[in-house]
Amino acid sequence: MNLIQVIYGTNAIRIEEKAGQLAKEYLDEVDEFSLVSLNYRETSVESIIEEAQTLPFLSDRKAIILNDAFLLTGAKVKSDVEHNMDLFLDYIKNKNDDTLLIFKVFNEQLDKRKKITKLILKEGAVTEVKEMTEPEIKDFIRSQVEDEGMGIDEQALGMFLERTGISYGNVRSELGKLLLYADGRITESDVAEVVSVSMEQNIFQLTEHVLNGRKEAAVHLVRQLILQKNEPIQLLHLIISQFRLLYQVKLLANEGFAQDYIAKHLKVHPYRVKLALREARKHRQDKLEEKMVMCRNMDYKFKSSYLDRETLFELFILEI
Template identity: 60%
Template sequence: MDRLQLIYGNNALRISEKAKKLAEDFVGEADDFSIVALNYRESTIEQIIEEAQTLPFLSDRKAILVDDAYSFTGAKVRAEVDHDIDLLVEYINNKNDDALIIFKVYNEQLDNRKKITKLLKKKGTVTEMAEMTENEVRSFINTTAEEAGVEVDPKALNLFIARVGIKYDQVRNELDKLLLYTEGKITEEAVDEIVSVSLEENIFRLTDLILSGQKAGAVKLLRALMLQNEEPMQLLHLIINQLRLLYQVKLMMQQGYQGDHIAKALKVHPYRVKLAAREIGKYRQDELERKMVKCRDIDYKFKSSYLNRQSLFELFILEI
């Protein structure tokens, strides 16, 4: 294993799990002295290097997890320390200690123009932790359940995905809850009783209710989301984004583009495109345009009116 590792992507939980696995595999029996966690926003390059060059205590090996190493990206970040990147370059070029250093970067892209990024790619291993595909999530759920000695009913799995979506952190949290509750087999009834519906899936439902004219159902769902302390302005913007996605997917599919190409062009997860493609046949293009104009109008009212935003939102649902 290379003693320099960099793991990047938007999913912090997957990055942390991958980094932890690498560190534990490297040190063997992990303890508080063999695996050290440092925050790049708070620890200087000097401190990171000093930690790497300090011999491990009560252990043969040492791993250092460096959290949020933003210098490998183009992001402009305010931090508590100023980093001497030249010193880090020198250290990487001449690394002579046996410590494993894992840089965790919470960004979907690295800045490959930077000298430090090019150097680490040359001297170490860079791993991207992308969002999982739907098939990967299904496989992960089945494998995790099997390791826990639990069978997953296929219909229960479909319901789970419909409620949670495929974002790894949400899938992980809801699956952990479900496995604590379940003995032997995960059923539809168990999923219905235990698993929470994600905000993304609720927005998908709310948008569908609004577009299909089911006003009572839309208001009921809106009130339920408000009871969960969701902000009306945030909900409106999420609905606008969903309407825009439906409109764009419909337009591009009419032009002959396929799902993967659309996802790449719109920079969204293919699963969202798949869900949108499944629904767009129900709506005319001019209808989606009209709904987006209505959303723009209520957005203006939200920002300019002193009226209660929940009341404004409910009126908007009844009018749209």
């Protein structure tokens, strides 16, 4: 295994899992002496190198996970310490210890113009952790279910994703609850009983209710979200964002662009675009524009009115 490993992407949970997997593969046994976790924001280069060159206690091998390694990105980040990059460059170039050094980078891309990035790309191994596609997340769910000696109905799998969305963190968390609850084979009834609806999916459902004139269902959902301690202004901004996505997707689809291109162009997960396309096709472009204007006007009212925001928001849902 290459002793310099870089893992980067925007999915923090999957990056954490990949780092743990690499460390476990390299070390005979993982313990507090053989695996050290450091934060680059708080740890000087001198301390990182010293730790890497210090022999582990009661172990033949050592691994260091360097969290938040923003040195490989173009991000301007305030650090608690001064970093001696020349010293780090020299260490990487002449690394002669047996310590596995894992850089965790929470960014969608590396800055390949930097000397340190160029050197590490040359000397080390780089893994990009991407967001899972819909087929990949479905395969992950099936695999986890099978590992528990269980099964899942396709209808239940579809309903599960409708509630969680495609977020890996949501999926993993809700799947854990479901596996503990279900007995043998997971059904739609199990999903309905246990799996929480994510905020993203709630907002998507709310905009669906609004666009299709289901005012009673929309108000009921709004009241539920407010009972869950969500602020009306926050909900309004999420609705504005969803209407904007529907409008943009409608516009690009009318121009003849495919789903994958739209997702890449808007920098939105393809699953969200798939759902947005499904809904946007039902409505005229001018109707979506009208809803966006109403949202903008309500945003102004929120900022200028002294009326109770919960009441104001509920009235808005009835009007829109």
